[in-house]
Amino acid sequence: MNMEGQVRGGTLEALVERLTVHDQLVDPSYTNTFFLMMHQFTPSPGQVLRLLIGRYNLVCPAALTADEAAIWREQKLVPVRLRVYNALKIWLEHHWTVQDDAILPDLDHFIRTDVAQHQPLLVWRLLDLLERHQQAATRLMLAPDACALGACRSLKRAMVPPSTGARPAPILPKSMVRLHITDVDPLELARQLTLLESHLFLEISPDELIGQACSPGRGAPAPHVRAMTQMSNHMTGWITTSVLSEPDGKRRALMIRHFIKVGERLLALNNFNSLMAVISALNSSTVTRLVKTWNHVATKHRHAFQVLCHAMQNDKNYAAYRTRLRSTAAPCLPFLGLYLTDLTFTEDGNPDMRPGGRLINFDKYLKAGRIIQELQRFQVPYALQPVEALQAYLLDHLGTAVTSPQQLYSMSLAIEPRIPSGNENKLRSMAARARLLDTGKMTLLTVESTAAPLTPLGSMPMDAS
Missing domain, CATH: 1.20.870.10 (Son of sevenless (SoS) protein Chain: S domain 1)
Incomplete structure (x- = not known):
């Protein structure tokens, strides 16, 4: 004891x-x-x-x-x-x-x-x-x-109670024919992404988490954990692809602004897992190196993106996010990757038996159990109305998104080639000054971030610009 x-x-x-x-x-x-x-x-x-x-x-x-x-x-x-x-x-x-x-x-x-x-x-x-x-x-x-x-x-x-409250009416685009992602209201886009991920999250059972079942080559299959991780990776690739596929800098800036708004709605819905995918895409070097594009993004939108990044920053082992999560009520989609990391740390860092080898180290299982039970308390369905046509559209684009870091970086270089070395430092300095908040206390975005990019579990690495 x-x-x-x-x-x-x-x-x-x-x-x-x-x-x-x-x-x-x-x-x-x-x-x-x-x-x-x-x-x-x-x-x-x-x-x-x-x-x-x-x-x-x-x-x-x-x-x-x-x-x-x-x-x-x-x-x-x-x-x-x-x-x-x-x-x-x-x-x-x-x-x-x-x-x-x-x-x-x-x-x-x-x-x-x-x-x-x-x-x-x-x-x-x-x-x-x-x-x-x-x-x-x-x-x-x-x-x-x-x-x-x-x-x-x-x-x-059947024992999990649904979230209370009437389902809000969906905000439908004027037409689903030749739909562009910016035609979809950011709130409705956030809702449908939340429903798609929530469907997988609700099906995750403790068996998929215990004993590192979700780790490659270890334990039993973890189909819903793997599917949710894959969806997060494809979401990051899809958002990045959506930005890079626009040939015009102003259109790319419009796409970035749209996804920043989606991120704000995801935060309001307590969908931290999809929010991390949005941040990982927009904060990747493939996108942050697009200096000319970001110059078309208004200061207020860059400030809004910095607020989102702060909510999910990995400083002090995600201290700000963990504090927020403790006061968050279900339904919620927590950042799954952090739970998996915590479980791995707990299971690898504590022996199965107490010193002497005769007693089960129950303290280890109490720690792992608390992590799993915290995740379980969020497994409550959202009171949102699915829009099948919009979900089909999203699944189609998520499935065909470019996820290769090399291919994405080549696309980034094609639309904004590397700056000649003679002008690079001058342009970087101008870009950095242009991205200062009015208070002068905080840099919204620099060409090369000094902090490690925020990435979800298993997301693709990005080459430095």
């Missing part, structure tokens, strides 16, 4: 006993972490079930008198059985995975015999949850090609 009374380590038997202790309240975060991270420190779910059954069927010490035995049953056995019941309910309701399906027959037998006998008024809830998982397991057997993670998640999805 640490100074705050949290469990730091123990044998599996001791951890289960703590889960079902009779003489004090069980911390909900301990219970949730135990089942959330269980497969990382237990050989099999069957072993946990056997320990829980053992706790439920504790044997009264033979040396007790009849009166003492009655007190023991009332003050220990009854509370322990209630704790076991609550533990099973939480396991079935919130943390059951496809890996646990193998013990469904044993669990069914235990619930229908022991629990039904001793807790007849409570057993119906466990039976209801059990039946739902049995039906899901049967469906999975009949469709073996189905995604196991998705099948597991579907049982929980």
Whole structure:
């Protein structure tokens, strides 16, 4: 135990006993972490079930008198059985995975015999949850090609309440024929991007995050994490391509201004993941080197972009963003890459066992569990109305966006060639002075940023200009 009374380590038997202790309240975060991270420190779910059954069927010490035995049953056995019941309910309701399906027959037998006998008024809830998982397991057997993670998640999805409030009417462009991205209102563009990413984010289950399942070549497949990461990368490529595809400097500036406005709307929607893709595109050297283009971007828009960059800057391990996120209510699309980085740091930086090798290092799993549970609290659907035609347009352009850093940089050089060395320093100095805020305290944009470019997980590297 640490100074705050949290469990730091123990044998599996001791951890289960703590889960079902009779003489004090069980911390909900301990219970949730135990089942959330269980497969990382237990050989099999069957072993946990056997320990829980053992706790439920504790044997009264033979040396007790009849009166003492009655007190023991009332003050220990009854509370322990209630704790076991609550533990099973939480396991079935919130943390059951496809890996646990193998013990469904044993669990069914235990619930229908022991629990039904001793807790007849409570057993119906466990039976209801059990039946739902049995039906899901049967469906999975009949469709073996189905995604196991998705099948597991579907049982929980119905329990996630949607965000409250009426869906706002979409802001539709005048025509979807020969549509240009600047024809789409920035707010509606932000809404539809949010819905596309939210669809993937809501499907991410803990199995995709635990044990670095999302790391290349490590752990089990993480289809929704990978799909969301890929969408972020394609979004960055699409925004960059959209800017570079305009042959005229003023049109490129108009495109930059449009995406800055989209970024502001994404921030208002608490969609930090898409916002990071916008920032990564506009803050890449492929775009920032376009001095003549940025000269056409008004100061107020460059200031607005700097505000967005400040919200997501990586100074002090994203301190400003983390502070903002703590006070953000769901629905929200957090920057997924930072969660993955935090999980990797936690899992790689802490041993599985406590010093001596006999006790499970539960402190490690508490830390990882807190990260995952923080992400889960944002998995609430947005109350936004999808526009299928606009989403199809976006998916088509995201799928065909240029993502090769070499190709993008060649496009950048083609529209604004490198400045001859004799004039380069003079033009850079003029451009930097032109980008100072009225207060003179902050540079909005310089030709070469001194800070590392803000990039989402897996986004493409950019050559220096």
